[in-house]
Amino acid sequence: MAGELGRFAILAAVVTAAYGIAATVAGMHRQHGGLLEAGRRAAVAWALLMALAAAALWTALVQRDFSVRFVAAVSETTQPLFYTLTAFWGGHDGALLLWALILAGYLVAGVRALRAHPALQAPATVVLLAVALFFSGMLAWASNPFARLVPPPPDGQGLNPLLRNPWMAAHPPMLYLGFVGMTVPFAMAVAALVTGRVDETWVGLARRWVLVAWIFLSLGLLFGAKWSYVVLGWGGYWAWDPVENAALMPWLVATAFLHSIQVQERRGLLATWNVALVILAFALTLFGTFLVRSGIIASVHAFALSAVGPAFLGFLAAVVLAGFGLLAWRWDQLRRPAAIEAVVSRETAFLANNLLLVAATAVVFVGTIFPAVTEALEGVRSTVGPPYFNRVLAPVTLALLLLMGIGPLLPWRQASPAQLARTFAWPAAVAAGGGAALAVAGVRAPLALVVFVLALFVLATMGVEVVRGVRARTARGAPALEALVQLVGRNRRRYGGYTAHLGVLLMLAGIAGSSAFATQRQATVAPGERFQVGAYVVEFRGLAGGQRPGIDVVEAEVLVWRGATALGALRPRRLFYRAQGQPMHEVAIRSSPSEDLYAILADWTPDGRATLRVLIHPLVSWLWAGGAVLALGALLAALPERRRQARALPAGEPAVSPAVGAP
Amino acid sequence: MSGVGALDLLFFLAAAALAWYLLAPLRRRGAHAVVAGAEAQTRACAELEGDQATDTPSDADSRARAEVEGDAALRQRDGAWPREEAAP
Numbered sequence: 193m194a195g196e197l198g199r200f201a202i203l204a205a206v207v208t209a210a211y212g213i214a215a216t217v218a219g220m221h222r223q224h225g226g227l228l229e230a231g232r233r234a235a236v237a238w239a240l241l242m243a244l245a246a247a248a249l250w251t252a253l254v255q256r257d258f259s260v261r262f263v264a265a266v267s268e269t270t271q272p273l274f275y276t277l278t279a280f281w282g283g284h285d286g287a288l289l290l291w292a293l294i295l296a297g298y299l300v301a302g303v304r305a306l307r308a309h310p311a312l313q314a315p316a317t318v319v320l321l322a323v324a325l326f327f328s329g330m331l332a333w334a335s336n337p338f339a340r341l342v343p344p345p346p347d348g349q350g351l352n353p354l355l356r357n358p359w360m361a362a363h364p365p366m367l368y369l370g371f372v373g374m375t376v377p378f379a380m381a382v383a384a385l386v387t388g389r390v391d392e393t394w395v396g397l398a399r400r401w402v403l404v405a406w407i408f409l410s411l412g413l414l415f416g417a418k419w420s421y422v423v424l425g426w427g428g429y430w431a432w433d434p435v436e437n438a439a440l441m442p443w444l445v446a447t448a449f450l451h452s453i454q455v456q457e458r459r460g461l462l463a464t465w466n467v468a469l470v471i472l473a474f475a476l477t478l479f480g481t482f483l484v485r486s487g488i489i490a491s492v493h494a495f496a497l498s499a500v501g502p503a504f505l506g507f508l509a510a511v512v513l514a515g516f517g518l519l520a521w522r523w524d525q526l527r528r529p530a531a532i533e534a535v536v537s538r539e540t541a542f543l544a545n546n547l548l549l550v551a552a553t554a555v556v557f558v559g560t561i562f563p564a565v566t567e568a569l570e571g572v573r574s575t576v577g578p579p580y581f582n583r584v585l586a587p588v589t590l591a592l593l594l595l596m597g598i599g600p601l602l603p604w605r606q607a608s609p610a611q612l613a614r615t616f617a618w619p620a621a622v623a624a625g626g627g628a629a630l631a632v633a634g635v636r637a638p639l640a641l642v643v644f645v646l647a648l649f650v651l652a653t654m655g656v657e658v659v660r661g662v663r664a665r666t667a668r669g670a671p672a673l674e675a676l677v678q679l680v681g682r683n684r685r686r687y688g689g690y691t692a693h694l695g696v697l698l699m700l701a702g703i704a705g706s707s708a709f710a711t712q713r714q715a716t717v718a719p720g721e722r723f724q725v726g727a728y729v730v731e732f733r734g735l736a737g738g739q740r741p742g743i744d745v746v747e748a749e750v751l752v753w754r755g756a757t758a759l760g761a762l763r764p765r766r767l768f769y770r771a772q773g774q775p776m777h778e779v780a781i782r783s784s785p786s787e788d789l790y791a792i793l794a795d796w797t798p799d800g801r802a803t804l805r806v807l808i809h810p811l812v813s814w815l816w817a818g819g820a821v822l823a824l825g826a827l828l829a830a831l832p833e834r835r836r837q838a839r840a841l842p843a844g845e846p847a848v849s850p851a852v853g854a855p
Numbered sequence: 856m857s858g859v860g861a862l863d864l865l866f867f868l869a870a871a872a873l874a875w876y877l878l879a880p881l882r883r884r885g886a887h888a889v890v891a892g893a894e895a896q897t898r899a900c901a902e903l904e905g906d907q908a909t910d911t912p913s914d915a916d917s918r919a920r921a922e923v924e925g926d927a928a929l930r931q932r933d934g935a936w937p938r939e940e941a942a943p
Contacts (some may be wrong), residue, residue, distance in 0.1 A: 193862065200866050204873060211877060229880035237873055 194587045195260050199338040202331045204440030205241040205292075208234050209325035213318055228310075231317050235303045237322050239296035246293045249286060249337055251277055259344035262286055262337045268350035268771055278361040279351045284485055284500070284652070285337035287364060291481065292327045294372040299324055302376035305397070312383040312394060319379035325508050334499040335485075350742070353769040353776045359419035362854045367412030367439055371477040373405025374442060378474035378515070381467050385518035390526050395453050402470070403830045406446045407823050413439055414819035425777030425792050427712065427807045429815070432581045434489045437560040441553050445473040448549035451599075458604060464519065464526040465546070471515035471612030476553075478508045488564050525819075534606030541599035548592050556586045590642060593700065596693050597650035603656065619652035620712040637708035644704065647697045654690045680828070685806055688829025695822025698814045705811025706788075712807040719800055722753075726808045728789060729753040735800055744768040748793045748802045752782060764793040764804070788812045 212234025219227030249262070253276050258264040266279040266286065275282075281290045299320045306313035331337065354360070377398035384394035416436065417429040432437060449469040466815045483489060486501030492820045519526075532539055559576045566574040601615050627645035635641050658679070665675035680687040715723040719734040733749040752759045762780035769776065782789040788809040795803040 196862055196866075200869070204870065208873065208877065215877075215881075226880040226882075230877055233877055233880060237876060241873075 194248040194251040195338040198245045201241045201245035202328055205238050206332050208238045208241060209321045209328055212321040218316050228314055232303055235299050235317060235321060237299045242292045242296040246289060249280060249289060258348050259341055261339045261341040264341050264345055264348040264613050265561040266351050268348040271350055275351050275356050281364040282351045282355050285335045288331055288335050289337050291368055291372060292331060294368050295324055295327060298376050299374055302379060308834045311387050313788060315383035315386045318380040319382045323375050330503060334503055350771045353772055353774050354423060357419055357423050359415050361366055363415040363419055366408050366415055370405045370409025370412050374407060374474045374477045375468045376401045380517060381470040385522050388525060390522055394454060395456055399453050400830055402446055402449055403826060407826045409443045411823055412605055422779060427790055432578045434560050435484050437556050438483045441556050442473045442476040444549050444553045445469055447478060448546045450547045451542050455542045459539055460528045462540060463528055467519050475508060475512050478511060483506055526760060526852045534792060536607045538602040538604045540601060541595050541602050545595045548588050550586055552588045584641060595648040601653050619649050622652035623649035640704040640708035644701055647701055650697055683828050684831050688825050691825025691828055692822050695818045695825055698818025700820055702811045702815030702818055706809040709810045714805040716801055716803040725806045727754055730806050732802055732804060735796055735802060742770055750791055754771050762791045764791045766793050783813050785813055
């Protein structure tokens with residue numbers, strides 16, 4: 193029953209989306225309010241139908257209806273309920289349905305958000321419904337999650353053991369909330385282009401949507417990295433894998449947009465660039481999904497055989513052609529008379545930041561598609577590994593870090609040398625002093641040292657800003673803490689941005705620390721034997737066997753010492769999933785703010801000896817903490833600003849400083 | 856009634872309800888007036904709320920801070936707005 197209901201919902205959704213597009217286009221053409229209302233109702237109905245389809249799939253999973261092929265592929269009778277529910281996105285068909293389910297929410301919210309802008313609402317509804325039509329069409333014909341299996345097997349194959357982890361349970365929904373969230377700003381941009389209303393209205397509307405999508409995308413990337421760290425058992429968190437890159441590219445472009453819109457809002461510049469960024473961000477979300485879902489990563493032949501790959505590629509091509517075609521059509525209208533007036537100005541810093549972010553995206557894009565291109569052209573799959581990405585992106589990242597400190601403190605239009613000296617004297621002194629202290633303390637890795645020095649510089653620039661703001665309020669009698677809360681509360685956008693920057697600093701420090709100063713040792717030891725790793729002594733106590741439902745467990749007990757102090761036991765495990773015949777690592781981690789001690793049970797012998805791999809990752813917890821700070825900062829920036837009464841400047845006071853005033 | 860028959864009936868009713876919901880606005884009298892009404896509503900909203908696109912609170916905050924602080928340097932930095940924008 194659930195299968196039939198789901199199938200009905202998807203087919204009805206296809207018809208509904210097509211009807212909604214036709215009604216809205218006709219409504220726009222004939223200026224017919226009833227038709228436009230019918231289009232909006234189609235959006236609501238499509239969302240409800242997708243919710244119904246999702247509920248049907250969850251029901252089939254919980255009922256363990258193995259006559260549904262997808263259910264048989266991703267669940268089994270011994271699977272815990274939590275992972276039975278998250279198995280929804282544990283396979284290809286369900287993942288597409290998750291995309292559609294999330295699109296359902298964004299579709300209704302996006303159409304509703306534009307109700308005060310009916311001129312934009314109608315074309316945006318058409319775009320959103322067109323995306324909805326594509327995804328429901330895919331679910332109906334190319335990737336049916338309710339396809340039947342005859343005869344049904346007595347038990348399912350079960351969810352891939354690698355996916356049975358809380359971080360992986362949360363990773364796809366977060367990532368998709370980010371990916372699909374880019375659909376709404378894309379629809380707004382296309383609506384602005386179609387109607388010719390390419391003023392700053394759509395940018396103001398799109399900013400918060402991009403920001404929300406960016407928060408989810410950031411969390412999705414972070415959760416994926418954490419999953420890689422705790423599950424894959426290789427000790428790292430980022431491998432420049434095509435799937436990771438697919439999520440990183442739209443994040444980079446959205447980051448560029450979040451900075452460049454400030455230039456458009458403030459100076460009226462970069463209007464064309466901003467439209468291009470939104471189109472690109474959305475196209476890259478589709479490209480990412482295409483990359484993961486088409487099979488092209490494994491082989492171009494798998495892509496050619498799948499129904500999903502060519503359909504996705506066609507849709508992606510349509511989006512890119514339509515988006516950039518419209519942009520070319522409105523090119524003249526998007527051009528602004530304003531221009532960048534000086535090299536040293538805030539708008540130049542934002543422009544440089546944007547160019548670097550887009551360059552980074554291009555680097556990641558080339559490295560990601562390179563294997564598929566070489567396979568298609570030469571028949572041999574050549575891959576580019578982490579060294580390519582690290583070598584090319586390290587200088588880009590350092591330049592972005594420097595701009596993070598300089599940009600927010602530069603004035604708009606132009607800065608005088610005296611101004612620069614006054615603004616950056618303290619931060620430069622802090623960075624130089626901190627760098628010298630780190631060098632004296634023995635930090636020798638050049639790249640990490642540069643990252644730490646630049647991070648200190650950025651931290652100091654933000655500190656100067658906050659201290660100035662707080663001092664301004666305390667001078668009027670407000671207590672310092674209250675002044676700080678007021679300062680942040682009155683301008684959430686600015687201080688949310690600074691908080692997000694603080695998160696980036698923590699993350700980069702974590703990445704630099706864990707990359708440059710990681711140590712590891714592997715040893716095969718008998719019970720009672722010890723070996724040294726960095727400042728720690730590791731004592732192997734013995735192996736133990738155990739069982740969990742459907743899983744055989746082998747566990748090593750390891751005591752950790754630092755000097756004469758016993759720090760406690762670590763228990764790395766190997767899990768054997770009986771149904772899948774698949775072994776898995778369960779690493780043991782002792783985490784502290786300064787470093788992680790990471791233990792893996794690599795192997796063992798029948799006489800009870802174990803091969804243990806122990807790694808020390810300095811500052812890795814800063815990466816996770818930084819991610820949380822980044823998300824909180826962005827959330828703060830996404831909150832609506834309090835509206836205040838405009839205050840008149842005192843009589844006689846010049847509105848603009850003569851030194852840097854507008855011409 | 857067989858199980859399949861009941862399901863068919865259920866789907867038929869659901870499809871009918873969906874069609875009724877989607878087609879209802881087309882049968883409404885005076886539907887043409889909706890566009891004009893919505894445009895008027897937009898104008899009213901824009902007047903009441905101001906336009907989000909022109910909302911650059913960081914500028915407003917900087918100005919306020921510059922005033923409160925009396926910090927010439929800060930005013931010089933953050934006060935570099937176009938003249939027409941900075942006017943009260």
